[in-house]
Amino acid sequence: MRGNVIDLAVAVVIGAAFTNVVNSVVKGIINPLVGAFGTKDLNKYSSCLKAPCETNAAGEVVTGIPIMWGTVLSAVLTFVITAAVVYFLMVMPMAKYLARRARHQAAKEQVQEVMEVSELEVLKEIRDALVAQRGGPGPTTP
Template identity: 40%
Template sequence: MIQEFRDFIAKGNVIDLAVGIIIGAAFTAIVNSLVADIINPIIALFTGGVDFSGWFYALDGSEYASLQAATDAGAPVFAIGKFVMAIINFFIVAFVVFMLVKAVNRAKKAAIKERKEGQPAETTPAGPSELDVLLEIRDALKKT
């Protein structure tokens, strides 16, 4: 069982997945900063300073000055603004990942093209063809 586990961990796909998860976790901080520090101010500029993260509805029917005040009071709330920001964050992450994959694919294609251009044309090796070898085998079998 330990050997199977060792074989499983040593597979390239598992290592690639682990690296992807670690990089994704680190990338989350960058995306969160992009959303909070760049995208949200732009959205606020176009919506007249509306901050989505402050949108909430208190389920107990009371009025609260802010989402923080409602949660501090222990009121059950629908944090609509946080949900909207999570959706916006998702689309930003999806777009950034799309652009990243597109750039990587473009770089791979360019590298493959460059590699192919740098290699000499493939030549067939000198020697008997497959048909010649089969004919020799047939003739040898006839002799026996």
Template identity: 35%
Template sequence: MAILKEFREFAVKGNVIDLAVGVIIGAAFGKIVDSLVKDIVMPLVAAIGGNVDFSNKFMVLGAVPSGVPPTLADLTKAGVPVFAWGNFLTIVVNFVILAFIIFVMVRQINRLKRAQAEPAAAAPSAPPEDIVLLREIRDSLRK
């Protein structure tokens, strides 16, 4: 019974919930970046570089059985060892774009935090009551 109570306290903590939300949003964001690379970036690269589809770029490393079409999907399905460098390149581009977007987001969040912290630090806090009282006594003694 105590273990269930402990687990409930652990699961409801803010950090665990924040982590779960971050993982879910990260997975969805990964799909968005994958689509960005696949549907926008790579077609632009293909238009500039001349109709290049990196996902189907590979090098066969073993013997190809007869009757197997020379496509990446069919060769891997047949168990032929294939060096799929184009697929790897696509995944690296996905990673670089995702890392850059996350960097820009974190940088912007840090800027906003600094902008909020600066005005609070710049505004002097009111002196304590005893200091105010001592200043009044000092000023009255001067007169």
């Protein structure tokens, strides 16, 4: 159980550090690429739900109800990139490793079964030879 707790702790720490990397990629690469079609920052994309949105000098909304869909889009892109990297760099290689390990284990078990059968046959032959040397009746195997 201690090993699982340590593995989980390591995963949390690496996940937190990885989040910073993904956020940097989204802010430094993805947002400017998307910004090539509009503003340079996804967080600035918004719509106004009620009346035209007016802001004061401090940037606070005075009238209207803003919907900040650019922030949501940025978070979704961050999630998709994180999920893709985790899948392709961690999940897929681990699945391939476990499949290869299972095939190896199945082959090893099959070899052991063949060896057990052949050992059993050899023992039967030895028994039959000993019985024949003594001159007794033949084996009574079903």
